[in-house]
Amino acid sequence: MNVVSDQDIKREKILEASYQRFLHYGYSKTTMNEIAADLSLSKALLYYYFPDKSQLYIAVMRKLTCDYFKSLEEGASNFNTLRDAVIYQVNNQHEFMLKNYNFFDFFRLNEQNLPEPIWDIIAEVQQAEMLFLTRAIKSEIAKGEIKPIADPESVVDVLLDALHGIRVSAASQKKIRFPQKDQLDEIHNKRLLLADIFIAGLTR
Amino acid sequence: MNVVSDQDIKREKILEASYQRFLHYGYSKTTMNEIAADLSLSKALLYYYFPDKSQLYIAVMRKLTCDYFKSLEEGASNFNTLRDAVIYQVNNQHEFMLKNYNFFDFFRLNEQNLPEPIWDIIAEVQQAEMLFLTRAIKSEIAKGEIKPIADPESVVDVLLDALHGIRVSAASQKKIRFPQKDQLDEIHNKRLLLADIFIAGLTR
Numbered sequence: 001m002n003v004v005s006d007q008d009i010k011r012e013k014i015l016e017a018s019y020q021r022f023l024h025y026g027y028s029k030t031t032m033n034e035i036a037a038d039l040s041l042s043k044a045l046l047y048y049y050f051p052d053k054s055q056l057y058i059a060v061m062r063k064l065t066c067d068y069f070k071s072l073e074e075g076a077s078n079f080n081t082l083r084d085a086v087i088y089q090v091n092n093q094h095e096f097m098l099k100n101y102n103f104f105d106f107f108r109l110n111e112q113n114l115p116e117p118i119w120d121i122i123a124e125v126q127q128a129e130m131l132f133l134t135r136a137i138k139s140e141i142a143k144g145e146i147k148p149i150a151d152p153e154s155v156v157d158v159l160l161d162a163l164h165g166i167r168v169s170a171a172s173q174k175k176i177r178f179p180q181k182d183q184l185d186e187i188h189n190k191r192l193l194l195a196d197i198f199i200a201g202l203t204r
Numbered sequence: 205m206n207v208v209s210d211q212d213i214k215r216e217k218i219l220e221a222s223y224q225r226f227l228h229y230g231y232s233k234t235t236m237n238e239i240a241a242d243l244s245l246s247k248a249l250l251y252y253y254f255p256d257k258s259q260l261y262i263a264v265m266r267k268l269t270c271d272y273f274k275s276l277e278e279g280a281s282n283f284n285t286l287r288d289a290v291i292y293q294v295n296n297q298h299e300f301m302l303k304n305y306n307f308f309d310f311f312r313l314n315e316q317n318l319p320e321p322i323w324d325i326i327a328e329v330q331q332a333e334m335l336f337l338t339r340a341i342k343s344e345i346a347k348g349e350i351k352p353i354a355d356p357e358s359v360v361d362v363l364l365d366a367l368h369g370i371r372v373s374a375a376s377q378k379k380i381r382f383p384q385k386d387q388l389d390e391i392h393n394k395r396l397l398l399a400d401i402f403i404a405g406l407t408r
Contacts, residue, residue, distance in 0.1 A: 112316055119379070158370065158398045165369015166362065194362045201405030 013039060014049055019060045019103070026105035027057055057106055058117045064103070065121055068096055072132045082146055082202065085136035086195045089129060090163065094188040101181050111177045130156055137202075146202045159198055166190045217243060218253055223264045223307070230309040231261055261310055262321045268307070269325055272300055276336045286350055286406065289340035290399045293333060294367065298392040305385050315381040334360055341406075350406045363402055370394045 017038045021030040032053055036046040050056035071092055079085040097104075107114070133156040140146045149155050167179055167187050179187060221242045225234040236257055240250040254260035275296055283289040301308075311318070337360040344350045353359050374391050375383040383391060 154394075154397065155401070158394050158401070161370045161373040161394065162366030162398055163369070164373055165367070166365045168372045169365040169368055190358075190362050190365065193358065194366055197359070197362070197402055197405035199405070201401035201403070 011049055014041070014046065014056070015060050015063050018056050019064070022057065022060060022106075023100065023103045026102050027053075028105065028109060032056070054115065058115070058121075060103075061118070061121055064100065065125060068092075068125065069128050071096075072128055076132055076135060079136065082136055082140040083195075083199045085133065086159070086199055087192065089132060090188070090191045090195055093129075094184065094191075098184055101184070104178065108176070108178045126160065129160060133159065145204070147204055149202070155202070159195075162194060162198070163191050166194060215253055218245075218250065218260070219264050219267050222260050223268070226261065226264060226310075227304065227307045230306050231257075232309065232313060236260075258319065262319070262325075264307075265322070265325055268304065269329060272296075272329065273332050275300075276332055280336055280339060283340065286340055286344040287399070287403045289337065290363070290403055291396065293336060294392070294395045294399055297333075298388065298395075302388055305388070308382065312380070312382045330364065333364060337363065349408070351408055353406070359406070363399075366398060366402070367395050370398060 014035065018030070018035050021035055021038065030053070032046055033043065035041075035056070036043045039046075050059060072089070075085070075088045075092060079088060107118075130153070134152055137146070137149065137152045137156060141148055141152065168177070218239065222234070222239050225239055225242065234257070236250055237247065239245075239260070240247045243250075254263060276293070279289070279292045279296060283292060311322075334357070338356055341350070341353070341356045341360060345352055345356065371383055371391050372381070374387045374394075375381055
């Protein structure tokens with residue numbers, strides 16, 4: 001039985017309105033006052049749900065992450081080859097970053113000092129991507145499409161590190177951790193090239 | 205004609221003695237006094253050559269970098285396959301890091317705020333590695349050992365980013381930029397796995 005309470009509905013509305021604010025104006029330029037006003041809520045009630053802006057932000061990020069997981073789940077049932085699966089993952093992440101780029105200004109502002117719950121979310125995303133690709137590799141091994149691999153997890157781990165390395169390198173040319181928006185296409189193209197070579201290396 | 209002056213010889217001796225100090229005690233625990241004493245130099249004379257410890261450190265790092273470039277040069281004439289060349293590079297870097305690990309405590313101490321000349325040296329190292337691998341790939345393409353590639357530089361660029369990503373990912377699990385010494389073997393093994401798959405993906 002799935003009971004959705006009024007509280008849950010209100011909470012969802014707050015998350016949605018906050019997401020729109022964070023997305024269009026960024027974390028630093030959004031105030032709790034504005035979010036309360038968008039929803040015609042009293043400030044007290046907003047603070048009842050979320051004790052401060054950073055906790056609200058983290059809750060929105062959790063919701064976004066769930067959407068991202070859903071998109072991976074949907075993709076998982078829709079590919080025919082390992083290449084399809086990896087390219088889907090690379091494209092999916094690119095589109096997610098492109099769409100939500102402003103939302104992540106929190107990362108740029110706090111890149112030296114991200115709060116612990118954000119690190120937890122990052123770890124969950126990495127686990128979900130790991131799981132998605134490990135399943136894909138195992139199913140392709142079972143089909144005989146790629147070479148047998150003693151330890152598929154370690155291959156996926158290396159692939160994810162490698163894909164991540166391309167983002168890091170683009171950003172660190174500017175001595176930052178988080179890439180600039182105009183670097184996203186370059187990162188995407190380099191990742192597609194990496195994915196192509198890597199998959200060719202696994203294919204019979 | 206290669207004139208080596210007394211000044212050059214003294215400078216070399218300072219660099220060598222400083223390297224030993226930085227290597228065994230780390231940057232933070234080494235003092236200009238100790239280096240001067242090791243060489244029976246007056247402090248004034250040491251400061252004449254290097255106005256402060258950080259400039260001395262950077263000069264030692266330049267010298268180390270030159271040794272690293274030489275090892276790449278030596279390797280460049282000694283490989284028969286692209287795999288040899290990439291594995292040589294990965295092993296060479298691993299041994300360099302292992303041998304000089306303590307020397308790099310400067311990086312751990314200043315990871316948020318490296319001085320500009322260090323960034324320049326990092327960029328030079330990346331260029332040298334890029335050149336080494338680009339030559340190797342071009343020569344293997346010419347021999348017909350690997351698939352023709354329209355833009356070998358971009359493939360090497362992606363490979364170097366990918367190799368770098370493995371280091372970054374290992375370090376960021378501990379929320380640091382510079383890996384811990386006990387992570388070096390894991391990084392090395394993952395890079396060898398990546399190199400194997402990547403090269404298989406380029407090979408006919």
